[in-house]
Amino acid sequence: xxxxxxxxxxxxxxxxxxxxxxxxxxxxxxxxxxxxxxxxxxxxxxxxxxxxxxxxxxxxxxxxxxxxxxxxxxxxxxxxxxxxxxxxxxxxxxxxxxxxxxxxxxxxxxxxxxxxxxxxxxxxxxxxxxxxxxxxxxxxxxxxxxxxx
Numbered sequence: 001x002x003x004x005x006x007x008x009x010x011x012x013x014x015x016x017x018x019x020x021x022x023x024x025x026x027x028x029x030x031x032x033x034x035x036x037x038x039x040x041x042x043x044x045x046x047x048x049x050x051x052x053x054x055x056x057x058x059x060x061x062x063x064x065x066x067x068x069x070x071x072x073x074x075x076x077x078x079x080x081x082x083x084x085x086x087x088x089x090x091x092x093x094x095x096x097x098x099x100x101x102x103x104x105x106x107x108x109x110x111x112x113x114x115x116x117x118x119x120x121x122x123x124x125x126x127x128x129x130x131x132x133x134x135x136x137x138x139x140x141x142x143x144x145x146x147x148x149x
Contacts, residue, residue, distance in 0.1 A: 026124060030117045037116035038109050039083075045117070047076050048085060048102060048110040056101040058091070085109055 031042040040048070050065045051057060057065065063073040077100055080086040085106035091097035102110075125133060 026121075029124070030120050033116040033120045034113040038113035040085075040109055040113040042117070044076055044080060044085075045110060045113045047073065047080060048106055049114075051086065051100060051102040052107065052110060056099050059088075059098050059100055062100055080106070083109075 027042065034040050034042055034045060046066060047062065050062060054065060059074060059077060060070055062077070063070040066073060077086060077088065081088055083105075085103055087101050087103055088098040089101070091099060125136075128136065
């Protein structure tokens, strides 16, 4: 959207819809670049990020950490395991329980994907000047606060 087409005369609904459209576009571009650079989608990268930050986790803990349904996480983990990015090991006390660990290949792939995502974000948000970036940060913080109330 050009500055000439700025949404200044529309209500919160129109601005909100424009925000959702733009946010979706940014997410899609980050996902596209991560896929291209590392073969890793943003949703799969989030699983690897959780494991990198927290260490090995039981699948249920991983699902909780991601705020996702265990079944969804299981499907993602199975794909990551097939790609050699994670390993799953059985629990000696409960065979149904699996512990998920990040592999070295998973760490390397995640680093490549994160670099690609960072590049896109720097490129897009780097098109804003310092004042615009600060204003956007303030507005996003205000929206985040409104979500929690």
